[in-house]
Amino acid sequence: GIKTVAVTLGAKGMIVAGKKETWIATVPEVDVVSPVGAGDSVVAGFLHGFDCKNPFTETIRFAAASGVAAVMKNGTTQPELTDIRPLLDQIQIEKREV
Numbered sequence: 001g002i003k004t005v006a007v008t009l010g011a012k013g014m015i016v017a018g019k020k021e022t023w024i025a026t027v028p029e030v031d032v033v034s035p036v037g038a039g040d041s042v043v044a045g046f047l048h049g050f051d052c053k054n055p056f057t058e059t060i061r062f063a064a065a066s067g068v069a070a071v072m073k074n075g076t077t078q079p080e081l082t083d084i085r086p087l088l089d090q091i092q093i094e095k096r097e098v
Contacts, residue, residue: 008042008067016060020098023057025064028090032071041070041079061091
């Protein structure tokens with residue numbers, strides 16, 4: 001069955017919920033150029049984190065930063081690692097027990 005669900009909240013960040021824990025990712029305020037493709041970039045960020053076998057909280061951080069980087073681009077232009085990395089330290093992750 002489904003073990004984890006992620007919900008993006010636009011400028012408010014994202015929530016990632018598991019069976020026993022929930023993580024809230026708060027993102028920095030940025031100038032939005034286009035929201036097109038931001039959700040896809042979040043999914044790609046999760047897949048990248050899983051593929052790299054990163055710790056789960058770092059995977060959430062990378063996914064959130066990927067979405068933020070995407071909204072700073074025109075249309076469907078995909079963010080590059082050079083766009084994502086500077087945002088990583090600006091993503092706050094808070095863990096809550098369910």
